[in-house]
Amino acid sequence: MLAPFTCNLEGISTQTISKIGGLHKMLGLRDHGFVAIPRDSIQCLPECNSTNKLGASFETPCGRSLVKPVEYVELISSLRPNIWSALADEVPAWVSDKRNKTSVDRTVRWLDECIQLNRAGGSVFGSIVGGSSVQERERCAQEVANRNVSGYWIGIFGLGESMDERPALLNAVTDILEEEKPRLVSGLGLPEEVLQGVAAGIDIFDSTYIYHLTLGGFALTFPLDGVETNLSAFQLTNIGSDQTKINLRATMYRKDTSPIVENCKCYTCQNHTKAYINHLLNVHEMLAQILLEMHNTHHYLSFFHSVREAIKSGNFEQFRLKFSESKCYHLASEAAVACM
Known part of the structure; x- marks a missing residue:
């Protein structure tokens, strides 16, 4: 189990980081492992310019920013993290079944694009979403488990689900995933939440709990x-x-x-x-x-x-x-x- 180190890279161009040699060299932390996850403390929603041009829209201090898979992989290539997860369409627990299903379909499609475009090296973690639906989480986990990934990033926790319904949502995913591949989860930071995640088979936790x-x-x-x-x-x-x-x-x-x-x-x-x-x-x-x-x-x-x-x-x-x-x-x- 790992605890997170968060690095705000706002104002630094990806070209600059790439020329330096990646995050390890820029920060002088060559012996540390870095994990890149496209997740913000503010909910990110998908936007669509056309049917074939989907991207993840993130709220930033400078406004909304649309990131497509090809741009995301280029960013990862410049950072050179040890582990990175594919883009995910995260939605809160209260969305409709139709929106939840769209979230899973889009996340799987983005994963295929990220794997195809991957030039960054490192370990690619497949993103698993599904909101508060056990069925959609199972479907997403099965789709991701069938892809060539090094591990799994389990998202959409801390976005409206209750502590009581969380074990079923976690177990629905972890029961499907390969045991030898690491499972990383975002949104669980409280000590009791961490223990709940460990009991379900989670290996790595990413959280802003200590900061807040x-x-x-x-x-x-x-x-x-x-x-x-x-x-x-x-x-x-x-x-x-x-x-x-x-x-x-x-x-x-x-x-x-x-x-x-x-x-x-x-x-x-x-x-x-x-x-x-x-x-x-x-x-x-x-x-x-x-x-x-x-x-x-x-x-x-x-x-x-x-x-x-x-x-x-x-x-x-x-x-x-x-x-x-x-x-x-x-x-x-x-x-x-x-x-x-």
Whole structure:
């Protein structure tokens, strides 16, 4: 399982990146793996100039941009990522059956075009869509599994489906795909969502969860060592959190001289206090986000490490249940206190 590294390349031409030698050389991260996914935080919808000229339309800070498969493959060729996924027509969970079916047909057609045009090298991941329809997801997964791809990118999560219906949607896809080929999913970032994805057979997660968490002033605090918590030691000072994170903008941390998480090995926890970060956040210092993101990234990666260890030891299901139970206990306790 991998956590994402997001790189904003706005303002840099593809020709410049290509002449430098790709992303690895430009960023100086030759030993790192890069994954290119044509996904934006804003929903992207297809546009059509004519029947034969389809492209993915993305919302950007400079307006809408239409990208056709040939242009997309040229872009990938300049970036030279280790893994890249074909274009996908992502639609939210509430669209009509007809629109959902069109989304699958278009995504499969784009995959065929991307494979045919591929000059970029790297591992091509086939995109799988289907919205909230189990049947359409199965159909798309079957079509993609029949193509010559190195792995699978499973999209359209986080666009309106509920946590309860997600396992069926994930299993409908993963039951069809080849086990030896990696499965990458976008839109699942919450710890409980990650555990849900792992249980369904997902290998790699792409998410903006840490970025948005940090932007809101939140810090991850949930236990990592087997999710062992002393539930009897639950304290009222934790009210307002959800047992996974705390809001460091809150006044209760103004004089708190403890680290974000005791015994955490990240730079922030080793050198700074909650009170200092609370001060930085409330005076809008840029250092606040830097320090907070360092902790959140470290904690999130440690969570993935704990998940991998639980899988290796054969205790993953127990690990997942303990995590869910600890969060449910906290929410129940919070509701009880609120009623007093």
